[in-house]
Structures are given as structure tokens and as C-alpha cells.
Amino acid sequence: MDFNNSNKKEKTKSMKQQSMLLCCKLYISEARNIAALEAIERAARQNPETVIVNKFKDxxxxxxxxxxxxxxxxxxTGNPIYSPLQQTVLAMAEAAYEAINLEFHLGAHPRLGVVDHICFHPLARASLEEAAWLAKLVAADIGSRLQVPVFLYEGAHPTGKPLDTIRRELGYYRPNYMGSQWVGWTLPDILSVKPDEGPTMVSQARGIAVIGASPWFATYNVPIMSTDVSATRRIARMVSARGGGLPTVQTLGLFHGEDSTEIACVLLEPNQVGADKVQNQVELLAAQEGLEVEKGYFTDFFPDIVVEKYLELVSVD
Structure with missing residues (x-):
């Protein structure tokens, strides 16, 4: 046996794997049930070829x-045929559905399901088409095997339908409890909008999922030292592109704990309109309302750091 040739093939394979990477951001509607979160993470670690590079809990x-x-x-021929992420994400979703019941969920952040949002991003030399390929596979798995309605968006949707459009159609942005919280499942059990995968009948315990593929986006939250959520929402709207503010910025004004609110921002093109512009605009508008603003924070790393952390963790393993 030619061990040198074998080692060379393994090295070439490893180099290709390191240069063609996909990232999945998986959002689960639970942060207080430690046993449930541990079960989900155990499922994630079943496949050592998938690496958790960040976890953000609120x-x-x-x-x-x-x-x-x-x-x-x-x-x-260069077509994607396999990624360990497919089975890892499915295993995490299955563990989440077994451990969490949406009917008993209460939180200050909107959600439509236990597995609320899954987004795939290309990293390194991978393409958006490859991220979309994987998003559609995972959506089909969750829809058919776990019997959860799934809506596709952006790169995974046939017409590139934006995520916020789908959410708006489904009432995602409207609090359903005390004007500021989201609790249980309050939409009809039979969806009026046909999902892209899975049944039209919704389990109240599981809800629905949105799954997509997109270029990298950043999430940046700015704390407002006030419980006046109406004022925070006014500021959030004026900062957002939809409200005539900063282009490619999406915002939500939300309660955040007992003594503060927060503007949760999605920066769709963070290299063009970044956190500094958002922070400055929020501070300017908050000052007009007589409100104090704290320094904002990112909830995830940027792509180059994500790749760096992945390579470090892989080399350790």
C-alpha cells in the first residue's frame, strides 16, 4: 500500500473541506429550560464533523x-452531494421538539415555532447555491419526517421571497400577550398560506419553521435604559430601512428584562451599513426622547472569525 499517496489524498480532501464550508444559524424558542438545551446540544455533538462555533442565549x-x-x-462534476450539517440540524430539531412545548412558551422575542428560524450561509469558497441546496434538504426533512410546516425564504425560495415578508404574512411581529410578549400558539391550526414543505395543519406544541439561505447578516442589539417600549419601537422604526432610516437595516423594539428595552437589529449588509451607523442613529433619536442608550453588542461572530474558530476546533479534534 502506498501510504504517501494515501496521506496526500487525505490532505487534499482535508484542504477541500476547509475551503468549502457552510454555516447554519439555528434559533430555538427556549433559553430557560437547561435540560432541554443540554439535550439539543447532545444531539449536535453526535456528529464530530459539525462544529458549534457560537451559542447566544437570552x-x-x-x-x-x-x-x-x-x-x-x-x-x-462539482455538484454538492453531502454535508454533515444536514443530519446534525435535523437531530437538533428533533431533540428540540421532544423537549419543548410551544404552548407553554413565553418570551419577549417574537417566534412562530419551537425551531423558529434556520438560515444557511456560505463560508470560504462555498456558494449561496450550495447553502440553498442544503436549506431545501433540511426543510424537506423537517417537513416530512417531523411533520412541521416549513416556509422557505431568499436563496432557498423559488422567487427569493424575503424572510420579513413571510413573517409579516404570518403575524410574527404582533405580540399576542400583554402587548409586549409572545406566548403559546394563537394562529389558526390550519394555515391560510400553504407552506413550502410539510403539512398545512400546525401542531400547537411545535408551531412552524422558516428556513432559508442568504449572504451573511449580522445581528446587533442596542439596549435602551427605559421600560417605555412604545418609545423604543418609535426609535426602532425610524432607524430601519422600512421606516425611512438606514438602508438594509431591519429592527424590532422589544422589552428586555424588568428595567430596560432593546432595539434588536439585523444588518443585511454589515460591510456597507455597520453597527457604528446604527449605534449613532439610535443615540441621536433616543436623545430626542430623553432616553439613555448603552453600547450595543453583536450576538455572533463575523464570517472570518467563524471560519477561524472552526479550523481551530477541527485541528484540536
Missing amino acids: CAYNRVGWTLVSYVGHDD
């Missing part, structure tokens, strides 16, 4: 986001 929002990375494998 108990006020009752929401956790995981950032997962792995490689994508191709056939001889």
Missing part, C-alpha cells in the same frame, strides 16, 4: 441561537 427573549459549521462534499 433568557428575557427566551431564545437561543447556535452557529454551526461543517464542510460540503461534491461529486465529480
